[in-house]
Amino acid sequence: MTADVALYGHWICPFATRVQFALHQRRIAHELIDLPPSAVRGPDFELPPEFIEHSPQGEIPMLRIGDRYLADSIPILEWMESEVPDQPLLPLDETARALVRERMAWIDRSAFRPMVGVYYGTEPDRIARAGEKLADALAQMGKWTEETGWLAGPDVSLAEAVAMPIHVRMAGLERLGYSADISPSFAAHGERCRSLHGWAAVAWSAEQCDEFVGRFAAYRRERRD
Ligand SMILES: N[C@@H](CCC(=O)N[C@@H](CS)C(=O)NCC(=O)O)C(=O)O
Numbered sequence: 001m002t003a004d005v006a007l008y009g010h011w012i013c014p015f016a017t018r019v020q021f022a023l024h025q026r027r028i029a030h031e032l033i034d035l036p037p038s039a040v041r042g043p044d045f046e047l048p049p050e051f052i053e054h055s056p057q058g059e060i061p062m063l064r065i066g067d068r069y070l071a072d073s074i075p076i077l078e079w080m081e082s083e084v085p086d087q088p089l090l091p092l093d094e095t096a097r098a099l100v101r102e103r104m105a106w107i108d109r110s111a112f113r114p115m116v117g118v119y120y121g122t123e124p125d126r127i128a129r130a131g132e133k134l135a136d137a138l139a140q141m142g143k144w145t146e147e148t149g150w151l152a153g154p155d156v157s158l159a160e161a162v163a164m165p166i167h168v169r170m171a172g173l174e175r176l177g178y179s180a181d182i183s184p185s186f187a188a189h190g191e192r193c194r195s196l197h198g199w200a201a202v203a204w205s206a207e208q209c210d211e212f213v214g215r216f217a218a219y220r221r222e223r224r225d
Contacts, residue, residue, distance in 0.1 A: 003028070003065050003066065003083060003084050004064075004065070004066050005023070005028055005029065005030035005031070005063065005064065005065050005084070006030060006031040006032075006033055006063070006064040007019055007020060007023060007030055007031070007032050007033065007061060007062075007063055008033045008035045008048070008051055008055070008060055008061060008062040008063070008064070009032065009033075009034075009035060009060045009061040009062075010034055010035055010036040010037060010040065010060060011202075011204070011208060012036070012037065012040060012208075012211070012212060012215075013037055013060050013061065014112070014115075014116075014165030014166075014168075014169065015059075015060070015061055015072075015073040015165075016060050016061035016073070017164060017165040017168055017202045018061075018073045018074075018077060018161045018162055018164060018165060019061045019063060019073055019076050019077065019080075019161075020032070020061075020198075020201055020202050021160075021161050021164045021198040021199075021201065021202045022077055022080060022089060022158065022161040022198065023080070023198075023201075024197060024198035024200075024201035024202070025087075025089065025156070025160075025161070025196060025197055025198030026080070026084070026086065026087040026088070026089060026198075027086070027087055027197070028080065028084050028086075028087075033048065035047070035048070035051060035060050035062075037060060038058075039215075040215070050064070050069065053069075054069035054070075054071065055069075055071040056071060057071065057072075059071055059072070061073055061076060062076075063076045063079065063080070065079070065080075065083050065084075073162075074104055074105075074108060074162065077089075077104075077158050077161055077162070078090070078158075081158070089156065089157050089158045089160070089161060090157065090158055091153060091155070091157065096153050099152050099153055100152040100153065100157045100158055100159050101158075102152075103144065103151055103152040103159040103162075104152075104158055104159050104162045107137075107141065107151075107159065107162045107163050108162060110133075110137045110140070111134060111137035111138065111141065111163070111166060112165075112166075113133075114130040114131070114133035114134040114137060115130075115134050115165075115166055115169075115173065117129075117130030117133070117134075118130045118131055118134060118173050118176060118177065118178050119169075119172075119173065119176050119212075119216045120216070120219070121177070121220075122219075122220045122223040122224055124177070127176075127177045127178075128177070128179075131177065131178045131179060131180050132180055134173075134178065134180070135180030135181065135182070135183075138166070138182060138183050138186040139183040139185075139186065141163065141183075141186055141189070142183035142184070142185030142186035142187075142188075142189065143183075143185060145185050145186070145188070145189045145192075146185050149189070149192055150189075150192075151163060151189070156196060160193060160196070161198075163189075164193060164198075164199075164202060165202075167189075167190040167193050167194075168202055168203060168204055169204070169209075169212060170182070170190065171209055172204070172209045172212045172213050175209075175213045176213055176216055176217070
């Protein structure tokens with residue numbers, strides 16, 4: 001089955017990155033509608049009317065399949081699995097699925113929040129505290145990979161999609177003050193992820209990394225002045 005799929009997202013948004021990775025990893029043909037977060041939009045940017053209508057929080061990512069829309073990255077990843085069954089990233093076995101879902105939720109809560117805290121942090125002590133929490137989360141995630149190489153079971157899964165934005169922006173996080181050691185197992189997982197089909201679609205160029213760092217460095221200066 002070939003679905004008519006469009007992603008409304010932007011490279012700098014970690015939540016859109018999850019979906020973009022899964023679309024490519026699963027080889028789902030799709031259109032990418034570049035819709036920057038509000039902080040990145042130019043003054044003349046016009047939101048597509050269907051985005052205003054179908055993204056209840058006004059947030060990217062939003063996905064369209066046919067004439068149906070859904071916002072919010074983890075529900076979107078699940079929706080893609082049920083609507084486009086080829087090359088799934090959710091295992092069929094219920095126990096194995098439950099593990100993937102549990103780890104997706106954990107990564108969202110325990111790694112994403114401190115990760116965002118590192119780059120939105122304005123005060124050095126708060127950035128350091130967020131960095132410590134992030135390091136603890138990455139160490140736990142690294143432990144999960146030690147048995148099979150992947151975050152939730154023997155194969156690449158949606159847990160990789162949820163975690164992928166951390167690998168994508170790690171160099172940028174370090175330039176923005178993340179200084180804790182990265183667990184060797186988590187770093188090795190990052191190397192493994194670089195060999196996945198979906199990686200090339202979400203990896204940042206040096207210019208994108210510079211833009212990310214520059215934007216958040218400017219944000220800090222504005223907040224501090
Ligand atoms: N829980 C949402 C969070 C999405 C989110 O926070 N997206 C940001 C961009 S990274 C956004 O669209 N913010 C609103 C804005 O920029 O106006 C998800 O997992 O998709």
